Amino acid sequence: MQPFTRVTGILAPLDRANVDTDQIIPKQFLKRIERSGYGPFLFYDWRRQGDFVLDRQAYRGARVLVTGENFACGSSREHAAWSLLDAGFRAVVAPSFADIFKSNSFRCGLLPVELPQPAVRQLIDLALQEPGMEITVDLERQRVAAGGFEAMFDIDPFFRECLLNGWDEIALTLRQEADITRYEVGRPAWLPLTNPTGGETS
Numbered sequence: 001m002q003p004f005t006r007v008t009g010i011l012a013p014l015d016r017a018n019v020d021t022d023q024i025i026p027k028q029f030l031k032r033i034e035r036s037g038y039g040p041f042l043f044y045d046w047r048r049q050g051d052f053v054l055d056r057q058a059y060r061g062a063r064v065l066v067t068g069e070n071f072a073c074g075s076s077r078e079h080a081a082w083s084l085l086d087a088g089f090r091a092v093v094a095p096s097f098a099d100i101f102k103s104n105s106f107r108c109g110l111l112p113v114e115l116p117q118p119a120v121r122q123l124i125d126l127a128l129q130e131p132g133m134e135i136t137v138d139l140e141r142q143r144v145a146a147g148g149f150e151a152m153f154d155i156d157p158f159f160r161e162c163l164l165n166g167w168d169e170i171a172l173t174l175r176q177e178a179d180i181t182r183y184e185v186g187r188p189a190w191l192p193l194t195n196p197t198g199g200e201t202s
Contacts, residue, residue, distance in 0.1 A: 001109035003166035004139050007090040009063025011135040011146060012054050013127035019067060020074030021101065025083040035108065038079055039086035058131030066093040066123045066135075072101030081105040091137045093144065095120050106159040107168060113137060113144060119151050139163060 029041040046052045053059065065084065071094040072080050081104040084092065091111040105112045115123075126147055127133060135146035139160065144151050161167070 001107075001166050001168045004090060004109060004111055004163040006136060006138040006140065007063050007111075008134055008136040009090075010059060010061060011064050011066060011123065011127045011133055012059040012062035012089075013124045014053065014065055014067040015124050015128070017068030018070045018073055021072050021077050021080040021098075022074055024072060024080040025077065030077060030079050035078075035082045036086055038083035039088070042083045042087045056131065061088060063089060064091045064093065064135050064137055065089050066120060066127060068120070069095040069117065071097050073098040076100040076104075078104045078108070081108050081110050085110045093120060093123060093137075106156075106163065109163065109166070109168075111137065111139060111163060113153050113155075115144065115151050115153055119149075122149055 023045065024043065025038055025041055026044050029038060029044070032038070043052065043054065047055060054062065071092065080101055084105075085108055089110065091113055092105070093113045093115055095117045096114060097105075097112050102112045123135075123144075123146065126149060130147070133146060135144065137144050139155070142153050142155060142160075144153060
């Protein structure tokens with residue numbers, strides 16, 4: 001996945017709490033087997049109603065979303081994080097996230113930033129009052145800054161290291177490639193092998 005060190009870009013406000021994953025990416029769009037291609041369907045139902053905040057010209061191309069508490073609750077679909085990333089967002093700022101969404105985000109390169117409710121409220125108000133304003137989310141320094149606003153955030157050290165280095169689960173496994181190769185070389189010949197079609201070979 002793409003490493004994340006810092007991002008500077010337009011801040012888009014979604015002033016709603018308890019946004020569930022079916023609102024982020026409705027179930028009828030979950031038929032793709034790739035991780036890409038979901039961006040155009042992000043918040044699909046709300047966009048169809050017209051004048052959706054993220055469709056306003058000032059917020060086009062936004063890189064950071066700020067929103068209410070309990071973001072991405074509901075179903076555990078990974079597609080919620082994928083759709084935000086595919087739509088150009090690199091970070092989401094909220095008072096709290098659903099645990100599974102937060103985990104999925106870390107694993108695909110989307111940074112979930114948790115800040116206290118008053119700080120999030122201040123950011124939402126800033127983004128509404130100054131449409132198109134930019135924000136910087138700095139993972140190395142664990143700092144968010146926009147205009148006169150500044151706040152530090154906490155993050156699990158393991159996920160911080162993975163994001164900074166662009167390590168997904170496959171990359172983490174390949175870091176052990178030397179040990180894996182050493183094991184395979186010394187693997188007893190009598191043990192069964194698994195062939196590419198999923199069955200065992202003798």
